[in-house]
Amino acid sequence: MKKNLLSALVILFNICVAFAQTTTSVSGSNSLVSINEASLIKKNNVKISLTSLAFKNYQFQYERSLTKRIGVVVGYSFISKGSIAFKRQLSELTSDNEDNKKILDNAQLGYSAFTPEVRIYLGEGYGKGFYIAPFYRNLKYDITDVTFTFKSDLGPQEDIDMGGKLTANTFGLQLGAQFNLGKHIILDWWIVGPHYGTAKGNFDGKTDRTLTSFEQAELQKELDDIDLPLGDIEAKANRNGATIKISGPWGGIRSGISLGYRF
Structure with missing residues (x-):
């Protein structure tokens, strides 16, 4: 047993x-x-915006998936210094004065933007599907050769070229969707991304000689005709030229399509 x-x-x-x-x-x-x-699972991708290329604006992004639902994106975009796009239309918006419609004819613009964001994916995840993304944006504009024309003691009229820099800081919320087009190729659709914040800018124009009181008064008239939706504009003529200070709200909307490589 x-x-x-x-x-x-x-x-x-x-x-x-x-x-x-x-x-x-x-x-x-x-x-x-x-x-x-x-x-x-491929957690990284790099992208370039296709829609912004029409404006000579080169936008690049790097994205890293931290979890299935959360990813971080760092974006950088720039426009090389050159002629302003749609400058004629912009000039017509600045003033009803025919002379002032020419202030941007010779203007040169350079631009850069740094945009970090956090993406929250609502669909498949790991960088795929619909997402919402709160973001911060730092924008810098470098503008030169903005021309103001005024009556001179030495002749019928004279020009002064002004230039300077404007910086804006904004916060926004991007809505979008990202899809696979193949094993490694992706399409990122920025459906809409409103952002809002503040901006400050300083612009100066220097003359080769000292302006008379009459010339300063005539130049001030031209400066007073500036009509831009940029908040507070403080423009003052002086014996050496003129200064313009800009401060106030700043906003915009991000939208477009990017093509990328996932790895």
Whole structure:
């Protein structure tokens, strides 16, 4: 009887050991599969905006998935110094004065923007599907050769070229969707991304000679005709030329399509 009981216990023990080994093996296999699947997920991508190229605006982004739902994006865009796009239309918006409609004819504009954002994916995740993304944006404008014409003691009229820099800081919320076009190619659609903040700018114009009181008064008339939706504008003529200070609200809307590579 004891021998039979002992034999039964040995058999039961072997069965338990065999079952435990099988369970461990299966569990380990599942974990290995999960680890392999996780390692196959591509969590990085780089992108370039296609729609902004029409404005000679080069926009680049790098994105990293931190979790299935959360990703971080760093963007940088710039416009090389050159002629302002749609300058004629912009000039016509600045003033009803025909002379002032020419102030941007020779103007040169340079631009850069740094835009970090946090993306929250609502769809498939890991950089795919619809998302919302709060973001911050720092914009810098470098503008030169803005021309103001005024009556001179030396002739019928004279020009003064002004230039300077404007910086804006804004916060916004981007709504968009990102899709796979292939194994590595992705399409990022910025559906709409309103942003709002403040801006400050300083512009100066220097003459080669000292302006008379009459010339300063005539130049001040031209400066007073500036009509831009940029908040507070303080423009003053002086004996050496003129200064313009701009401060106030600043905003815009981000929208477009980017093409990228996932890795």
